[in-house]
Amino acid sequence: MKAKVIVRLKDGVLDPQGQTIQRSLNKMGHEVTELRQGKYFEIEINGMKDESAVRQRVEQIAADVLCNPIIETFEIEDIA
Amino acid sequence: MEITLDLIESHGLTTEEYEQIRKRLGREPNLTELGIFSVMWSEHCSYKSSRLHLKKLPTQGPQVLQGPGENAGVIDIGDGLAAVFKMESHNHPSFIEPFEGAATGVGGIIRDIFTMGARPIALLNSLRFGPLEDTANQLIMEGVVAGIAGYGNCIGIPTVGGEIQFQETYSHNPLVNVFCLGIAAADEIFLAQASGVGNALIYVGAKTGRDGIHGVTMASEEFSEDAESKRPNVQVGDPFMEKLLLEACLEAMKTGAVVGIQDMGGAGLTCSTCEMGSRGEVGVKIELARVPQREEKMTPYEIMLSESQERMLLVAEKERQEEVLEIFRKWDLDAVVIGEVSEGHDLTVYDQGSKIAQMPNKALSEEAPFYDRPAQRPAYLDELPRWQDLDFPEPSDYNTLLQEIVSSPHLCSRRWVFQQYDHMVQTNTAILPGSDAAVLRLKGTSSGLAVSLDGNSRYTYLDPRMGAMLAVAESCRNVVCCGARPLGATNCLNFGSPENPEVMWQFIESVEGIGQACEVFATPITGGNVSFYNETNGAAILPTPILGIVGKLEDLKQIRESSFQNVGDPVYLLGETRAELGGSAYLEHLGLPLSGPCPALDLNQEKALQDKLLDLIALEYIESAHDVSEGGLLLTLAECCFPRSLGLTMEASTPLRPDHYLLSESPSRIVVSVKKEKEEEFLKRVSDLDVHKLGEVTDEIFQVSVNEQSLISVPITRIFQVWNSFLDGVFEH
Amino acid sequence: MKFGVVIFPGSNCDHDTHHVLKSVLGQETVFFWHQDTDLQDVDTVILPGGFAYGDYLRCGAIAKFSPILESVRQHAQEGKLVVGICNGFQILQEAGLLPGVMLRNAGLKFVCRHVWLRTENNQTPFTNACQEGQVLKIPIAHNEGNFFISKQELAELQANQQIIFRYSDAQGDVIPEANPNGSMDSIAGVVNRQGNVMGMMPHPERASEALLSSEDGRFIFNSIINRVH
Structure with missing residues (x-):
């Protein structure tokens, strides 16, 4: 089973990369009013078939490793 | 199949x-x-078009422990240590994907060095881009610099120097030549x-x-x-x-x-x-x-x-x-x-x-085919305009000229670039980027190594043989200005298609020029790299041989920087200034067509000058030494003043038109500031050279008079500001 | 005084730090591999700069799971000294031993150059050789040194005098132009609440020999040495 996880910056945390991309897009004529950059992960866990077990494990991985709770939040997009 | x-x-x-x-x-x-x-x-692996000619290069010397043919060259640097170094191109990959192309180029050259059993201690690079007015070139440069930084910084090998030129010829064919230096025990080479x-x-x-x-x-x-x-x-x-x-x-x-x-x-x-x-x-x-x-x-x-x-x-x-x-x-x-x-x-x-x-x-491998490709002197050489025939008036305001010169992409500060490189990790960087050569101390000894990369494709285009010799001479001069004696060389030869006889002629002439010069400077070639097929839509790049010279600094106390040190020190120019503006940055700045002839070099005179400077440094007469190259005497003097915000009062006399005098690129010239109390002894020692007193170091104002006419008077900090921030202005808008 | 320098895969200032402590300052100094758990009997553990695990995912995010971090935590709990320099600082933040987090530099570029630091608190084991307000010239070299923390926690840092270095100009004035990376409150170095764990982005080991443009980094190492003797 593959889980998809998105890590986002919390609201209010400065996102200089996102801002730069936004500025560049606006320069190109796209009228972007907000842009925030995040991270996306695809995770497969060996031998795990039960969705709720996978979810539990992936939540632990995301909370402990993938995301820094001071500035980021995570969301499990999909398990399939 | x-x-x-x-x-x-x-x-x-x-x-x-x-x-x-x-x-x-x-x-x-x-x-x-x-x-x-x-x-x-393939050309890349077999050197099939170049092998025959590369054999002409001098590769022997008592200091050479390993010449060409291995992953890198090795020279003996005493104390039981060996310097392992090489330069390589990553031009094509860097055009296709600037960041990764440059990064993997750095990765490749580092592997060549540690494969020999050496710990890499320094990276340098020589970069060529199209004019910065074009955003596409800006993006390539930004990507290349970030790629070099990304790789070198992470692996923890300092990028301590290098050089950059801009020319239309590189717009669709940037050059990324990377150099790495490592240190090994002399008897433990792999x-x-x-x-x-x-x-x-x-x-x-x-x-x-x-x-x-x-x-x-x-x-x-x-x-x-x-x-x-x-x-x-x-x-x-x-x-x-x-x-x-x-x-x-x-x-x-x-x-x-x-x-x-x-x-x-x-x-x-x-x-x-x-x-x-x-x-x-x-x-x-x-x-x-x-x-x-x-x-x-x-x-x-x-x-x-x-x-x-x-x-x-x-x-x-x-x-x-x-x-x-x-x-x-x-x-x-x-x-x-x-x-x-x-x-x-x-x-x-x-x-x-x-x-x-x-x-x-x-x-x-060894028995792969090689070719003696036909070579023919290019027709363009007979049709080159002469700079003397160009009509450009003497500037009316030299203050403005100075401001413009220091803020041209060719001559402005490279700070924006080297600040992105970790140039201090490993704590051996004895001279920070921006001086003539990079100097690395060798921990556990009292000595150090100096490295410089140089090449000027405008010269090599005008005269491939002379241009190549000038590159060797300048690289050695830069090393000598830091107080080090040149010991060995590597090169990266960037040319168009070898199947074009005119390109082949440029290549052969350049190789022979490098050979002649390396003989005189006693700097055998220990390895290098040839990059052919640098062409876009059938047009070859200007021939671009890049030289890398490694020198030994016996005593770190004798390090000399290019910057003036003390107010009141007398300033001298060693070497003769002739009206040589062919291929100069000045004409390029004025937007004039590339015109010949390129400056002329007398190898023996150059060698004598370099030996003399090393003597003067050993005698502790010299406070600073800076070689005169692109941008002529005027830029050299400004650069001597910048690091410590010092000024200069200069009074020169010359039969040349003042702007020709100030911006001529005659080789074999060095600006030195001399210890005041040693001035007399210094003059006795240099009586066999062409020596000109220019003036003395002051504390604030950059003042230049030629033939008793005051041309420039401006606070050095104002000029510094313009020079220092030009690339920020291009990239951080 | 005995120092231990931790090597993570990807550390690259480990040897520089060791060199200064041992060869320049003459202190007994050992290396630890990140999988070691025995800190022998060192007085001070230093997590050096570099790119532990390539700084992949986030700076310090993977290194914090190295076995040695548990021993370092224990060492700190016993009141002994722990120092994180640059990447070491980031690792200590990820491990929760120091407050805040490092964002990408505001200029979005790696910056390597000398900066000026104003000593904000000289009553710590890491700054006792400095004068109050003393300005130190020490280089930085990082891509993620933009110190970030919540407003409330920042107020706590300020109230507890945990901010020990701020980026300043050569005169010691903390002005926005002197802030090289956008750090909140111009923070360059902090200590934990107990005052025995310190992190700083600038590299004192690169400024401890006359040959290298500045010797001001020695004030920091000497403070640590002074404290024990």
Whole structure:
């Protein structure tokens, strides 16, 4: 089973990369009013078939490793 | 699969070359063998157009421990130590993907150095881009600089210097030449040779993927408009992986169980296996099923030709292979025995036990075809405009001229660039970037090494032989200005298509010029790299040979920087200023056509000047020394003032028009500031040279008079501001 | 005084730090591999600069799971000294031993150059050789040194005098132009609440020899040495 996880910056945390991309897009004529950059992960866990077990494990991985709770939040997009 | 004419051509081989392959094998090659031959016989690997001429270069000297032909050159630097260094180009990949192209170039040259058993201590680079007015060129430059930074900073090897030029010719063909210097114990140099039948072939590092398959052949093809579509061929670098490889390989070498080692650069597994076998006069057998693979269902052809980065091939003593494998496991690296040294002289490739390719090692490497390509003096040389015939008036306001000169892309500060490089890690950087040469101290001794990279393609275009000699002379002069004696050289020769006789002529002239100059300066060439096919849509780049000189500084107390040190020190110009503006940055700045002749160099006079400066430094007469090059005396003097915000009062007399005098690029000139109390002794020592007192160091105002006419008077901080911030203005808008 | 320098895969200032402590300052100094758990009997543990695990995912995010971090935590709990320099600082933040987090530099570029630091608190084991307000010239070299923390926690840092270095100009004035990376409150170095764990982005080991443009980094190492003797 593959889980998809998105890590986002919390609201209010400065996102200089996102801002730069936004500025560049606006320069190109796209009228972007907000842009925030995040991270996306695809995770497969060996031998795990039960969705709720996978979810539990992936939540632990995301909370402990993938995301820094001071500035980021995570969301499990999909398990399939 | 049948080998058709189309297939041969798509592998970049001629029908004659294919015939030779058949002859060497005594049969038709299969597809895998054809692929292997095609990469090994490509210009990039075989140097087929240049080999004949490179033999003319001086490569011998008592200091040379290893000349050309290995992964890098090695010179003896005393104290039981050796300097290991080389320069290489990564031009084509950097155009296709500037960040990764430059990054993997850095990764490649670093591997060449630690493969020899040396710890890399410094990186430098020589970059060429199209004019910055064009955003496309800005993006390429930004990507290249970030790529170099990304790799070097992460792996922890300081990028301590280099040089950059801008010219229209590089707009679609930027040049990225990277240099690496390492230090090894003089008696512990490792070679890329296999030996000892039965010894294990160990594959270490990143897994093999379908990266850059035919990247090597790509680097030897001219660019066309569809270069964009070649993107998937570009390799991605992993500096963290390479850091582990570096540490693990150096640790493994210490065991004494490693017999030979070579990195898998261009042409990956193919090149490393057959070259190690060829040099060691042995056969090599490998089993592809054991090669760690990142992607599924890779064919033997793909595995053999993959250019995945950060991989090494080691030969280890059979009985001690486990010791070596254990070290790689400690560093979390994939290390697998994929074959062995065998009887005979062939490279034999197996897949799941069945033999799929067998070729003589030497046919692939040393005995690859080489050509004496036709050369012809280019017609353009007879039609060059002469700068003396150009009509450009003397500037009415020299204050403005100075402001404009220091804020031209050619001559402005490179701070924006080198600030992105970690130039201090390893804590050996004795002179920060921006002086004439980079100086690295050697921990545990009182000595250091100086390195400079130089080349000026405007000169080489106007006169390939003279331009190449000027590059050697300037590089040596830069090293000498820091107080070091030049010891050895490497080069990177960037040219158009060798199949064009006019380009071939430029190449031969340049190589011969480098040879002549290196003889005089006693700096043998210990290795280097040739990059042909730098053309876009049939137009070759200006010929661009880049020289790298390494020198030894016996006593770190004798380091000299280019910057003036104390108010009141007298300032002298050593060397003669002639009206030489051909190919100058001044004419370029004025937007005038590239015009000749290029400045003339007398090698013996130059050598005498350099020897004299080293004497003067040893006698402790000299406070600072700065070579005069692009931008002439005017820029040199300003640069002497910038670092410590000092001023200058200069009064010169000359029969030349003042702007010609101030911006002439006559070689063999050095600006020195002299210890005030040693001035008389200094003058006695230099009585056999052309010496001109220019004035003295002051504390604030940059003041220049020529022939008793005051031309410039401006606070140095104002000029500094303009010079220092120009590139920020371009990139940080 | 005995120092231990931790080597993570990807550390690259480990040897520089060791060199200064041992060869320049003459202190007994040992290396630890990141999988070691025995800190022998060192007084001070230093997590050096570099790119532990390539800084992949986030700076310090993977290194914090190295076995040695548990021993370092224990060492700190016993009141002994722990120092994180640059990447070492980031690792200590990820491990929760120091407050805040490092964002990408505001200029979005790696910056390597000398900066000026104003000593904000000289009553710590890491700054006792400095004068209050003393300005130190020490280089930075990082891509992620933009110190970030919640407003409330920042107020706590300020109230507890945990901010020990701020980026300043050569005169010691903390002005926005002197802030090289956008750090909140111009923070360059902090200590934990107990005052025995310190992190700083600038590299004192690169400024401890006359040959290298500045010797001001010695004030920091000497403070640590002074404290024990």
